[in-house]
Amino acid sequence: MNVQEARFRDTAADQTREPFFVDRSSFPQRTAAVASVAAAEAEQVDRDARFPQTAIDTARQQRLLGIQIPLQFGGDGASVPEITEMCYTLGRACASTAMIFAMHQTKVACLVRHGTGSNWHEALMRRVATEQMLLASSTTEGQNGGNIRFSSAAVEHAGSDISLVRNATVISYGAQADGIVSIARRANDAAGSDQVLLAMTRDDYTLEKSLEWETLGMRGTCSAGFELKFNGSSAQIFPESYDKIHAQTMTPVAHLSWSSAWAGIAAASVERAQAFIRKAARGAGGQMPPGAAHFTAAKRSLAKLRAMIAANLDTYTAHEHDERALSSLDFQSQINLLKVEASELAVETVMHSMRACGLSGYRNDGDFSVGRHLRDVLSAPIMINNDRILANIATASLMSSVPASLRD
Known part of the structure; x- marks a missing residue:
């Protein structure tokens, strides 16, 4: 992928087309700017149950709310893998900001994939890009x-x-x-x-x-x-029926984005556990504290979580334009199981991080507190309840065969 991509915008006066450029390498820096603001207000956002207004305002300033809108409609044409990276980065800073961003981008993905060709929805895409509208x-x-x-x-x-x-x-x-x-x-x-x-x-x-x-x-x-x-x-009303939108975009993009946000929360907890173990070991002359084993377990489960998301992203991007593959029973089961397994692994990771930090992680004050991360990530298994998903998959899976080999 080229670092810079030319795009064209129609001028209102004469409909001539003027080229300009998108620097895709700016995406991480723009996201980091939002994450920095989000992290600074995360504790207050949680304590007061208030909307992370400053972080979302910064996302507007960095033009992240319209970043997925195609180039021809004034956006940056960000891909789903790029969106998930942003969700992960924001999740490490503030869970609420990350989840808001993930939900917004899921709606934008539906607009992009299923609204193109509709005058009304194309006009909305231009508004999202220009005005940086937030969609719920x-x-x-x-x-x-x-x-x-x-x-x-x-x-x-x-x-x-x-x-x-x-x-x-x-x-x-x-x-x-x-x-x-x-x-x-x-x-x-x-x-x-x-x-x-x-x-x-x-x-x-x-x-x-x-x-x-x-x-x-x-x-x-x-x-x-x-x-x-x-x-x-x-x-x-979107031109396509919702069953197609649900299978091709709503479910996969939501589960990939949510999982990436949860992985970011888990990563933030592991980072705190690592800092605690390092400090404790230095204070004990190199002797590992009792929670060191839980830190190892946290690192292991985070690695599994990230690998799982990456594998599902690869599958989605490989079939992104294949409607039949995206609607298949195998893919739908896989992407729904991602939500279940990622949410459970994220909780497991944060729990290990808390136990690695001991009382310092359990406290709500101090540099090693993991309480907010745990409370936030506990929403993951019940946000579209895992039990409901597993029951639905069980019913649908009765129609599919059990694999006869490792790779087929």
Whole structure:
């Protein structure tokens, strides 16, 4: 991949095309700038359960919110592997910032892959790139929990106008977002699984808070519940049905991005454990403290976690433009198992880090505290509950054969 890529932007005056360049080598530096700000406010964000406004403002300044938008629409054309690296970096700094970024980029990925060719969605892409709009997600409603493939709320149609009223039990950073991407039944007479995806901007909807967000961890995501009322145009519905969007983009990009954010949290805890073990060993004349074995275990599980994410990224990028492969039972099972296994490994890693640090890790103050990391990462197995995913995979896997060899 070239360090610099030429791109063109249409001028409003004469529609001539002017070349300019994207320096892809700037991505790590731009992400590091956001991570530095996020780390500085992470403790306060957690303590006060407040949105990491300064970090997100810095992400806007660094043009990270539109970084995945294609070059022709004013973005930087960042790839999914590049997005996951950003999630990992931000996860090491502030879990809430990383998860907000991961959720936003999942919505952007849907817009990029499934909105191209639609005038309305292409205009939204340009707005995301130009205005650095923050997109939230509304996929959870009523009593359905994390069952994203079933919707209760339906789109109401009146000619070219549409409306939607949704009991959204969770909309992460909904009050702070500039737009929301939501799923719904196609129409009143549609089955719960016959869904569409629609994008809406802040002037299209109202939010009335129904549930507060007082949680153990991930407090800065501000994932309150709302009644969402939307009025807009049928052009805001994505052209493709949600089942395709879910299989090809929503699930893989979400699980890859979330897992990378969780791996970043785990890495931050291992870094603190390493600093503690080094200090303890120096103070004891080179004698390893009792928690040294747990530090080794933390390093081992972090290595497994990173390797697992990398392997799944390779699989996704190899088949990124193969709709049939992405929709296959084998790939869908693999990418869902990534979410399950990565979330469990991340928790295991942070637990080992805490035990490596002992009381210093258990404390909420001090340089070696791992409490915030543990509370944040404990959200991972229950964010779309692992038990639900495993039950669904078990049912689907009854239709697939057991491999007869190591590599086939």
